[in-house]
Every structure is written in structure tokens, then in C-alpha cells.
Amino acid sequence: MPIVRLGNEGRWTNYHGTGTCEAATRFALRSGDAPRGRDEIAIAAGSVQDWLVEAAAAKRRVRPLGAGWSPSNINIASQCWLLHTRRFNRCFLIDAADVRPGVNADGLMLVEAGALVDEVSDKFEAQGRSLWTSGAGNGQTFAGACATGTHGSMIASGGIQDHIRAVQIVTPAGIHWIEPATGVMTDAFVAATGSTVLRDDALFAAAQLPMGSLGIITALVVDSVPKFLVRPIQNLRKVDRAALGWLAAGDFRRFSANYALDQDPDFVQMIVNPYKPFKRPAMLRFLYREPWRDDYPRATPGQLGAGYDALSLLGRLLDDYPWARGALLQFAMKQGYASGPDVDAPPVYGSWGEGLDTHRPLADLFNASVTIDRADLAHAFELICAVYARHGGSTVVTVRFMARAEGLLAPARFPHNAVIDFDGPRSARTADAYARVVERLDAEGIAFTRHWAKSCRLDAARVAADYGEDFRRWRAARDRLLPDPEHRALFGSAVLDGLGLTC
Amino acid sequence: MMWVGWALAALGFALLVGQYAAGHADIFVSIANPRPLDEESMVVTLKGWGFAAQAAQPFVTPESDHGLCDVRVFATRRQMLVAIATFGFLRPVTVTWRAHAGVLPLGDA
Numbered sequence: 001m002p003i004v005r006l007g008n009e010g011r012w013t014n015y016h017g018t019g020t021c022e023a024a025t026r027f028a029l030r031s032g033d034a035p036r037g038r039d040e041i042a043i044a045a046g047s048v049q050d051w052l053v054e055a056a057a058a059k060r061r062v063r064p065l066g067a068g069w070s071p072s073n074i075n076i077a078s079q080c081w082l083l084h085t086r087r088f089n090r091c092f093l094i095d096a097a098d099v100r101p102g103v104n105a106d107g108l109m110l111v112e113a114g115a116l117v118d119e120v121s122d123k124f125e126a127q128g129r130s131l132w133t134s135g136a137g138n139g140q141t142f143a144g145a146c147a148t149g150t151h152g153s154m155i156a157s158g159g160i161q162d163h164i165r166a167v168q169i170v171t172p173a174g175i176h177w178i179e180p181a182t183g184v185m186t187d188a189f190v191a192a193t194g195s196t197v198l199r200d201d202a203l204f205a206a207a208q209l210p211m212g213s214l215g216i217i218t219a220l221v222v223d224s225v226p227k228f229l230v231r232p233i234q235n236l237r238k239v240d241r242a243a244l245g246w247l248a249a250g251d252f253r254r255f256s257a258n259y260a261l262d263q264d265p266d267f268v269q270m271i272v273n274p275y276k277p278f279k280r281p282a283m284l285r286f287l288y289r290e291p292w293r294d295d296y297p298r299a300t301p302g303q304l305g306a307g308y309d310a311l312s313l314l315g316r317l318l319d320d321y322p323w324a325r326g327a328l329l330q331f332a333m334k335q336g337y338a339s340g341p342d343v344d345a346p347p348v349y350g351s352w353g354e355g356l357d358t359h360r361p362l363a364d365l366f367n368a369s370v371t372i373d374r375a376d377l378a379h380a381f382e383l384i385c386a387v388y389a390r391h392g393g394s395t396v397v398t399v400r401f402m403a404r405a406e407g408l409l410a411p412a413r414f415p416h417n418a419v420i421d422f423d424g425p426r427s428a429r430t431a432d433a434y435a436r437v438v439e440r441l442d443a444e445g446i447a448f449t450r451h452w453a454k455s456c457r458l459d460a461a462r463v464a465a466d467y468g469e470d471f472r473r474w475r476a477a478r479d480r481l482l483p484d485p486e487h488r489a490l491f492g493s494a495v496l497d498g499l500g501l502t503c
Numbered sequence: 504m505m506w507v508g509w510a511l512a513a514l515g516f517a518l519l520v521g522q523y524a525a526g527h528a529d530i531f532v533s534i535a536n537p538r539p540l541d542e543e544s545m546v547v548t549l550k551g552w553g554f555a556a557q558a559a560q561p562f563v564t565p566e567s568d569h570g571l572c573d574v575r576v577f578a579t580r581r582q583m584l585v586a587i588a589t590f591g592f593l594r595p596v597t598v599t600w601r602a603h604a605g606v607l608p609l610g611d612a
Contacts, residue, residue, distance in 0.1 A: 006566075012541070028566065037612035068541070086540050086604045087566060092612035110612040114604070116538060123609050139539070189612075 002030045002088070003047050012082060014068040015139075016365045018426075018455065019076035025060070027051065027081060029088040029114065029218075037092030037110045041168060041219040042194035044088060044112070045175045048216050052172040055081045056490055063493065064216045066114060066141030070148055070453035071367055074211055077493035083216060085114035085141060091123045094221065098189040100182075107224040108165060108184075113143040113217050117160070120222060121353035128292075129224035130352045133157035133402075138356035143217045148453035149209050149410050151402050151419065153269045154287075155252060158405030158412060161208040166221035168195055169207060169214055172487050176215070178207045184221060193219070202408070206477035209407030211452055213491050213501040214481050229290045229349045230267070232304050233260040235342040236281040239270065241382070247401070248377040250416060260286045260343055270399045274385040275326030277397070290349070299348040303341070304355040326389075366395060366426035368434045368456050370441060370448040374401065374416040380446050384420060387440045393433030395424025408474040409467055411449040419451075431455065460500030471500075519587060526583040533573035539601035540566055546582075549594040569605035574598065 006026040013020045029048065034040035055062045061080040068075060092110040099105045107129055111120055118138040121131050135150040146161035166179045177195035179185065181204075190197045207214060237259045246254045247268070256265045267287035273280045341348050372380055377399070385397055398421040405412040412419065422434050435457065441448050449466050450456035464471050478501075482488045492502030547558045575598070578586070582595040 031607060035610075037610055040610075067539075084541070086538075089538070089604055090607045090610060092610045094612045098612060116604075118536070119538065119606070122536075126609065139537075 002032050002044050003027050003051050003083070004030065006084070012065075012068075014070070014073070014075060016069070016071045018071040018365065019073035021063070021076055021080065021082060022078040024078065024080055024082050026084060028084040028086075031088050031090045031112060031114075036192075037090065037112075037219075038189060038192040040090060040092075041110070041112065042192065045168060045170050045194050045218045048083070048170040048218055049172065049175060051081075051083065052170065052216065052490065056172055056486065061492060062216070062490055064113070064143075064212055066144030067116065067139055069137075069140040069144060071365055071455055072148075072451075072453050073455075073495050074148065074452065074493070074499075075144075076495060080493070085112075085143070086116075088112045088114035088218070089116070089119060091115055091120065093127070094185075098186055099184060100186055103184055107226075109222050109224070111142055111220045111222050113141065113219060115142055116140065117142050117145055118353070118356065121356070124224045125227055125351055125353050128227050130227040131160070131163060132225045132352070133162070134160050134352070134356060136356070138353070142222065143220060146208065146220070147210050147212055147217070149405060149407060149412070149451070150453065151400070151405060151412060153267050153285075153400035153402060153419075155266060155268060155401045156403055158403050159209075159407070159410055161410070162406045163222045163224070164208050164220050164406075165223050167204070167207045167217060168193060168219040169210070169217055169481065171215040171482055172490065173482075173484065175218075176481060178203050180204045200477075202473050203477045203480065205406065205408045206474045206481075209409045209452075211409070211496065211499075211501055213488075213496055214478055215491065227292045227351060229292055229296055230287040230304075230352060230355060231290060231347055231349050232341060232355065233284075233286040233288070233343055235260065235284055237284055238280070239272070239278060239282045239284070241278050244378045244381055247399075247418070248375055250374065252401075256286055259284050261288060263288055268401055271396050272385065272399070273326060273330050274389040274393060274397045277382070277385045280326070280330050283396075287355070292351075296349040299350055299354070301350075301354060301356070303348050304350045365423070366430050366434075367421065367423040367454045368431075369419055369421040369451045369454055370437065371411045371414070371417050371419045371450070372441075372446060372448045373414040374418040376446050377418045380441065380444075381418075381420070383440065383444065384437050387437050388422065388433045391433035391436045392429040393422060393437075394427055394430045395422045397422060408470040408477070409452070411451055413449060413467075413470070414447075421454075458499055460498060463499050463501075475500075523580075523583050523587060526578045526586065527580065528577065530576040531573065532575075534571075534603075537572035537601070538569075538604040538606060539572040540604050542599050542601050544597055544599040546595055546597055549596070550592065552591055553594070566604075567602040569603040572601045572603045574600045 009025045012024045063077050063082050065082050065084050090112050094105045094108040096105040120142045133152045133154040149159045151159040165184045169176045175195045177190045177197045179199050181199050181201045183199050253264050265286045266289040269285040271283040400419045402417050496502040549556050578596050586594045
């Protein structure tokens with residue numbers, strides 16, 4: 001039995017300290033030592049199914065817990081059974097004989113649900129492969145990051161869930177192996193995992209971003225690309241208002257030529273002080289992708305500019321001294337982020353995984369975001385900064401870019417997306433300022449979505465309005481996987497029920 | 504001579520305030536490339552100016568067979584006040600740690 005109980009009923013607090021499960025009973029799912037991955041996940045999935053049946057009999061709701069990273073509290077439920085998956089973290093190479101005709105197995109890996117993004121990245125890089133995008137941090141479990149649509153700022157890529165090729169999901173009624181209609185793994189392989197195969201595009205698109213509402217994910221088949229190098233450029237520059245127009249039009253080359261290298265960048269990120277965003281220098285980060293070579297000069301994560309979401313130290317000061325917010329934020333931007341390497345510095349390189357960091361929260365975190373159509377950036381951005389600053393928002397504002405992401409409930413649903421993040425120290429005033437931004441965008445008729453894992457104050461009506469037909473399709477897929485309302489309720493919580501995902 | 508007394512009192516007070524503030528410092532030791540599990544914590548009370556130490560509970564973490572990722576040592580405000588009020592005879596500190604999930608070799612599916 002790879003599930004063990006951890007201690008007595010008690011409190012559990014998530015990684016960023018934004019939510020606490022009261023009277024939670026904790027269990028841990030652990031990897032075994034089966035020689036083949038398919039045998040290992042068959043044993044684990046069977047145990048998870050038995051555990052779910054026990055939880056249902058005990059009238060307890062369940063929550064899968066990876067790294068407990070999401071500040072939006074979608075992993076929080078009280079009087080429930082929590083299943084920690086962090087020690088269910090083996091990864092397995094997939095052989096060409098195990099995939100269907102026409103599927104290239106070279107880049108595929110079978111990943112247990114508790115493996116961190118960092119672990120998956122390391123395992124791929126050891127094989128000469130790489131993830132093609134991920135979030136700024138790499139301390140989430142891969143399954144958890146996918147479940148909420150985590151993303152980075154690779155201009156031509158979507159979310160991290162785009163890497164998924166197949167998912168194993170366990171419900172009280174069955175163990176399901178979900179793939180796109182074209183199929184990925186052979187029937188023999190799926191049968192060996194103890195699963196029933198479901199090859200269906202809508203089900204797969206729902207399972208790519210399940211928010212922990214469709215069952216317990218036990219394993220994923222993850223895709224990759226050949227390993228590549230990135231050259232980072234990071235600098236503080238005053239950004240001209242006109243440059244927003246270039247970004248909105250997708251002219252990243254022009255933006256890069258003006259503020260970094262005269263090359264096409266693969267990653268562009270702009271962190272601005274919402275108090276006078278065009279008068280105070282913004283922190284710019286560019287990544288330029290290059291073919292892999294083994295003899296590149298190694299750099300530390302800090303030299304590669306990792307940890308760029310670590311601004312969480314000045315909350316109390318910002319709250320107590322509102323008149324100094326602009327200057328304090330600027331000071332924090334200078335202190336809190338890696339300075340350089342700038343254009344004139346000796347170039348440094350790293351793999352995709354080397355440029356990520358497992359940050360440790362140092363203060364209570366607030367983070368929220370809005371994802372808008374990139375074309376709206378030029379007129380929406382200044383408006384957003386003005387409203388946010390006027391109402392006392394005490395975080396920097398980050399702009400990132402990405403393509404449309406896969407998954408029915410992916411927030412990046414525009415053809416080209418600009419994601420505007422409000423990440424920093426938590427305060428009631430900052431949360432209120434973010435709410436005012438949302439109100440203002442609605443009043444201006446600017447379409448936007450919000451990140452599932454962040455503190456974005458969503459509700460069921462808003463989710464239904466934002467995602468429209470895709471939300472209806474997601475619910476239809478959920479009802480196919482979980483036809484029994486009691487089983488749907490088993491995966492519910494106050495937060496998920498409030499979003500309309502589990503009721 | 505009165506001012507000398509006041510100056511010494513002020514100096515003593517400043518020393519206490521400094522000790523109180525510095526006592527909150529967070530000593531953090533971490534391995535590179537961590538694979539952390541949940542944070543666990545315990546309170547250790549140093550007694551008799553460090554001659555003896557007593558933990559409120561034994562150092563037991565249910566999943567430490569792969570070692571620890573990081574350890575933090577700090578005192579809360581209340582713990583520092585206890586230390587100051589007892590002239591350092593009692594010095595409670597909080598120790599938190601995160602166990603390592605383990606790095607398992609790549610297998611075959």
C-alpha cells in the first residue's frame with residue numbers, strides 16, 4: 001500500500017501561507033520500487049482508488065496536495081483528507097514500442113504526479129531534452145502547475161500544461177487514462193497501468209487543466225524539445241510609452257533592439273513601478289534562445305537572473321508609509337532582482353532549467369493577475385497602473401507575454417496574450433486596489449481572464465461568463481468522468497464549489 | 504552625576520532593544536536544488552544560559568529518510584521577551600525544517 005497516514009488530524013498551511021486546512025487528516029502517496037513505470041503507477045492508482053472509496057465511506061472530502069504552492073486556496077479544504085504526492089516522484093523513459101504508430105517517443109517521459117517541475121526539467125536535461133516553457137518558479141509539482149495553467153513569458157509558447165500528452169486520473173469509480181482522440185500510448189501499455197483508456201479531445205482538453213476537480217491525477221506523459229541554451233539580458237531602463245505599442249503589435253524585435261540586443265527575443269518580461277511607470281526605470285528581462293552546445297560557460301541561477309518573483313520584503317513599510325510607496329518600490333526593484341547581465345556584460349548562458357529557481361517566500365504574499373488580449377496592452381496598461389496606484393496597490397506590476405495555451409480553462413485564451421501580474425507583499429489595500437483594476441477593466445469593456453492559482457476573487461458566474469462554451473464543455477467532460485454527483489462532491493471544497501467546478 | 508546614571512540607563516535600554524530586535528533574525532541553511540516536503544517545526548528552550556536544552560517535542564519528522572532540504576532557526580517576539588525577562592536564563596528558539604523528498608533515478612516506463 002503506497003499510501004501512508006501522516007500523524008493525527010490537524011492543521012495544514014499552504015506554501016505561501018495564504019490558507020489553512022483545519023482538522024485535516026494527512027496521507028502521503030509514496031513511490032515504490034517496481035521495475036517498470038507502468039507497474040508502479042498501476043499499484044499507486046489502485047491504492048488511490050481504494051483510498052477514495054474509504055474517504056467517501058468516511059464522508060470526508062479529499063484534496064490532492066503537491067507542493068501546496070497555489071495562493072488562491074484551491075487546495076484548501078477543512079475537515080478533509082489530504083493526499084500529499086511529493087514523494088510520488090519517479091520519472092520514466094518511454095520506449096518506442098509503447099507508443100502508437102506515428103508518435104515519436106524520443107521526447108516523452110512518464111512522470112509521477114508528485115515530481116516537481118525542477119525534477120522533470122532535470123531528468124529531461126540529463127537526456128538532452130528540455131521543457132519549452134514553465135513559470136518563474138520551479139518548486140510546484142508538474143501536475144499541480146498544469147492543473148492551474150502556470151505559465152512563463154516565452155512569447156511563442158502557451159502554458160506548462162501544453163507539455164502533457166496523456167493523463168492518468170483516478171476517481172472512486174475507475175482509473176482513467178486520457179489522451180487526445182489520435183492516441184499516444186499503446187493499448188497494451190495503458191492496460192498495464194491498470195487504466196481504462198479514454199481517447200477524446202474534449203476530455204483531454206479538460207484534463208490538461210483540471211484544478212484538482214476531476215479526480216486525483218497520478219501520472220502524466222510529458223513531452224519535451226531538444227535541449228537549448230538561453231542567453232539572458234536583464235537591465236533597468238526607462239521604457240517609452242510608444243514601446244507599449246510595439247509590444248501590443250508583437251514587434252518584440254524592435255522592443256529588444258531599443259532596450260537590449262538587436263535580435264528576436266524568445267522571452268520578454270517587463271516589471272514596472274505602477275507609480276510613474278514611464279518615468280521610473282522598469283526591470284526588463286530578455287531571453288535569447290541558442291542551439292545547445294556543451295562548452296558554454298556555466299553560470300549560477302542568480303547570474304542567470306533567476307528568482308525574479310522574489311519581491312516580498314517590504315509589505316509593512318509600503319502599508320505604513322503610503323506617501324513613499326513609489327520610491328520604496330523602486331528601491332525594492334533595485335535590491336530584489338538580479339542586476340544584469342546587461343548588454344555590455346560578458347554573455348552568460350544556461351539551459352532552460354538552470355534559469356529557474358525554487359523561491360522561498362519571505363513574507364506574506366499577494367499575487368493576482370489579469371490576462372488580456374495583447375492588442376489591448378497599449379491602452380489598458382497605463383489605465384491599470386493608474387487605477388492600481390491610486391488605490392494604494394503596493395506591488396510592482398509585471399507584464400509577460402505568451403501564446404494561446406491548451407486546455408479548456410486556460411486563462412491565456414486570446415491568440416496572443418499579455419499577462420499582467422501584481423505580485424508582492426500582501427495587504428488589504430493591495431487586494432482592494434486589484435479589485436478596483438478589475439472593476440475598471442470591466443467598465444472599459446476590456447476582455448480579460450484571471451489566473452486560477454492566484455488570489456483573483458473569481459466566482460462561478462464570472463467563470464461561466466469568462467470561459468463561455470469552453471466552460472460548458474469542461475463541465476460536460478467532468479460529468480462524463482464523474483457521473484455520480486457524490487463523487488463530484490468528493491473533490492469539492494468551499495473554493496472550488498464557489499467557482500462552479502465541483503457542483 | 505545624575506546624567507551619568509541616565510546615560511547608563513539609556514545605554515542599557517538600547518542594548519536590550521538591540522538584543523530584542525536582533526533576536527528575531529532568521530538563520531536559514533539550505534541545500535542547493537531542494538526537493539522539499541512540508542515544513543515542520545519545534546521549539547527548543549535553552550536553559551541556564553545554554554547549559555541545558557529542552558525541546559517541547561522530540562526531533563521527529565515522519566519522512567526524513569532522504570535527509571533535510573533546509574533548516575531555519577529564529578525567535579518570535581514572545582520568545583525574545585521571555586529571554587529578556589528571564590535575564591537569558593530561558594532562551595526559547597523555533598527550529599523549522601523541511602525534509603527532502605528524495606531524488607530517484609530515471610527508470611523505464
